[in-house]
Amino acid sequence: MNKIANRQVICDTLMHLAKDNQDIIVLASDSRGSAAMGPFAEKYPNQFVEMGIAEQNLVGVAAGLAHSGKKPFITSPACFLSMRSIEQIKVDVAYSGTNVKLVGISGGVSYGALGMSHHSLQDIAVTRAIPGLAVMLPADRHETKKMTEALVHYDGGVYMRIGRNPVEDVYESDDYDFQIGKAVRLHEGTDATIIACGETVKVGLDACALLAQRGIRTRLVNMHTIKPLDTEEIIKAAKETGFIVTLEEHSIYGGLGAAVAETTSQHCPVPLKILGIPDEPPIAGKTAEVFNHYGISAGNVATIIEEGLRKEG
Amino acid sequence: MMDIIDLKKKAAEIRIRLFQMIHNAKAGHTGGSLSNTDILTVLYYHTMRHNPQEPKWVERDRFIASKGHSVESLWCILADLGYFPKSELETFSQFGTRLIGHPNNKVPGIEMNTGALGHGLPISVGMALAGKRDHKDYRVFCLMGDGEQAEGSIWEAAMSASHYKLDNLVGIIDRNSLQISGNTENVMGLDPLDKKWEAFGWHVVSIDGNDIVSLMETFNSIPYTEGKPTLIIANTVKGKGVSFAENAIGWHHRVPSDEELALAIKELTEQIESLVSKEGQPHE
Ligand SMILES: Cc1ncc(C[n+]2csc(CCOP(=O)(O)OP(=O)(O)O)c2C)c(N)n1
Numbered sequence: 001m002n003k004i005a006n007r008q009v010i011c012d013t014l015m016h017l018a019k020d021n022q023d024i025i026v027l028a029s030d031s032r033g034s035a036a037m038g039p040f041a042e043k044y045p046n047q048f049v050e051m052g053i054a055e056q057n058l059v060g061v062a063a064g065l066a067h068s069g070k071k072p073f074i075t076s077p078a079c080f081l082s083m084r085s086i087e088q089i090k091v092d093v094a095y096s097g098t099n100v101k102l103v104g105i106s107g108g109v110s111y112g113a114l115g116m117s118h119h120s121l122q123d124i125a126v127t128r129a130i131p132g133l134a135v136m137l138p139a140d141r142h143e144t145k146k147m148t149e150a151l152v153h154y155d156g157g158v159y160m161r162i163g164r165n166p167v168e169d170v171y172e173s174d175d176y177d178f179q180i181g182k183a184v185r186l187h188e189g190t191d192a193t194i195i196a197c198g199e200t201v202k203v204g205l206d207a208c209a210l211l212a213q214r215g216i217r218t219r220l221v222n223m224h225t226i227k228p229l230d231t232e233e234i235i236k237a238a239k240e241t242g243f244i245v246t247l248e249e250h251s252i253y254g255g256l257g258a259a260v261a262e263t264t265s266q267h268c269p270v271p272l273k274i275l276g277i278p279d280e281p282p283i284a285g286k287t288a289e290v291f292n293h294y295g296i297s298a299g300n301v302a303t304i305i306e307e308g309l310r311k312e313g
Numbered sequence: 314m315m316d317i318i319d320l321k322k323k324a325a326e327i328r329i330r331l332f333q334m335i336h337n338a339k340a341g342h343t344g345g346s347l348s349n350t351d352i353l354t355v356l357y358y359h360t361m362r363h364n365p366q367e368p369k370w371v372e373r374d375r376f377i378a379s380k381g382h383s384v385e386s387l388w389c390i391l392a393d394l395g396y397f398p399k400s401e402l403e404t405f406s407q408f409g410t411r412l413i414g415h416p417n418n419k420v421p422g423i424e425m426n427t428g429a430l431g432h433g434l435p436i437s438v439g440m441a442l443a444g445k446r447d448h449k450d451y452r453v454f455c456l457m458g459d460g461e462q463a464e465g466s467i468w469e470a471a472m473s474a475s476h477y478k479l480d481n482l483v484g485i486i487d488r489n490s491l492q493i494s495g496n497t498e499n500v501m502g503l504d505p506l507d508k509k510w511e512a513f514g515w516h517v518v519s520i521d522g523n524d525i526v527s528l529m530e531t532f533n534s535i536p537y538t539e540g541k542p543t544l545i546i547a548n549t550v551k552g553k554g555v556s557f558a559e560n561a562i563g564w565h566h567r568v569p570s571d572e573e574l575a576l577a578i579k580e581l582t583e584q585i586e587s588l589v590s591k592e593g594q595p596h597e
């Protein structure tokens with residue numbers, strides 16, 4: 001059972017890289033504790049900026065820093081960063097083309113019973129509609145490390161969303177090829193495809209195992225970059241397996257499922273099931289409880305695929 | 314109406330209940346709920362005109378918890394007053410509950426959903442403005458955090474409140490000098506906070522926000538200046554009433570252990586007993 005949260009990995013990785021790269025600057029909005037950035041702030045006080053509880057100013061200031069040659073990494077709760085500051089993201093980061101990395105922490109429903117004000121379930125929809133902004137969700141701690149390293153070398157605005165608690169590993173180690181915009185196939189299969197992102201990749205992996213026991217060979221695609229989207233991999237999944245289920249910790253509107261549907265419907269229409277949080281204020285509960293309540297579980301995904309294949313004959 | 318000793322006892326009882334609730338749920342914003350307990354106790358049991366049997370009564374005074382994370386004291390008070398059954402407090406933060414970790418207006422007694430900081434004052438300005446336009450005499454009380462003062466939306470609202478001469482609006486700052494990352498003056502300096510609000514056209518009073526008598530007298534004097542909104546800087550202690558939680562940064566959202574719960578109940582019970590033994594003596 002993995003005990004290392006993705007936020008911890010981001011801090012460790014940036015601490016490692018900041019030593020030789022003085023342009024890396026971490027910004028927080030009274031969020032350094034939740035972001036596990038305390039050690040960074042202690043070790044690199046000159047490369048840390050506290051903005052207080054002021055998320056709009058946070059993004060504006062980061063854009064100004066980037067314009068002056070810095071590499072700002074903002075770490076702030078995904079719910080506030082992607083909503084309160086969205087105009088700064090659209091105009092000051094994406095439109096002006098500043099090199100700001102927006103790390104949304106405690107994303108999705110990780111804040112549990114704190115309610116809809118604290119959930120970020122529309123962030124993929126809104127950020128991916130902004131030209132010039134990349135959108136990414138790592139699946140586990142290994143991918144978080146690879147992605148963070150890649151972001152340091154990527155020139156441009158990025159919104160990266162992670163959850164709050166440690167997630168089970170889906171990769172055995174960080175010894176694999178990670179490329180922004182290139183999906184990773186984590187399970188091979190030709191009967192159906194699960195396309196997932198972020199913490200739901202693990203759910204997909206468990207579903208593949210369940211289905212394998214029932215003789216169904218399911219492909220699992222980890223779509224860690226929602227934008228730029230790996231449309232080639234989606235089209236292959238549609239052509240080669242003929243049935244797709246998408247999984248995400250996001251509203252069923254406008255997220256990964258929508259992105260996949262936009263691609264398949266225009267290039268090679270196949271039956272598609274979008275699993276996520278329905279269009280309602282989510283029920284109060286811990287992540288696992290909320291996921292189960294809405295059918296984001298290995299068992300339910302397996303059932304959907306089994307029934308979908310039966311219908312197709 | 315409750316007298317001073319009753320109010321002090323009530324505040325201590327609410328503190329015990331919220332500590333139990335957070336312990337039971339293994340989640341909650343302990344420090345900020347303890348720091349604002351006295352403010353809420355005086356508002357709900359002394360100052361505000363409201364009726365638990367008729368939560369939507371049009372003439373009621375409105376309360377908006379802009380620092381929505383400190384909802385535990387509010388849930389305990391609303392249950393105690395009969396807005397919903399006390400037994401429901403057991404469901405706080407549990408799967409499927411409506412008593413979540415922020416105000417939820419599916420629950421009687423809650424006006425608006427808050428939790429994202431910096432929303433309460435703009436909403437309160439709207440309610441106060443409607444009251445003026447409709448010639449109603451209800452008042453709007455908005456409780457904010459001091460760390461929350463960094464949000465720009467508060468200052469946009471502050472400007473509009475004095476522009477529209479909303480003397481039916483009362484802003485209260487729970488000035489406990491702490492936010493999550495530490496002392497407010499180190500995280501994002503606020504002082505001189507009183508001068509800032511005065512410059513925005515508000516009548517500012519600074520009081521001991523954990524003192525029941527000061528709170529009663531201050532609320533009784535509103536509005537201080539006709540045509541001006543009132544801003545009360547309630548100087549408080551975060552974690553107030555529980556020795557080990559007082560002024561301790563970690564208690565912003567720490568959950569008490571079994572031992573800490575027992576100790577807190579012991580301390581607060583002693584506070585209640587000392588008040589009872591003072592009863593019969595002249596009030597201070
Ligand atoms: C817009 C927004 N940003 C960040 C948060 C996360 N948050 C919750 S409480 C808190 C600290 C609040 O400090 P303060 O206003 O001083 O409240 P208190 O000390 O009374 O708890 C923060 C940053 C939030 N709820 N809303």
Ligand SMILES: [Mg+2]
Pocket residue numbers: 458459460487488489490491492
């Ligand atoms: Mg405070």
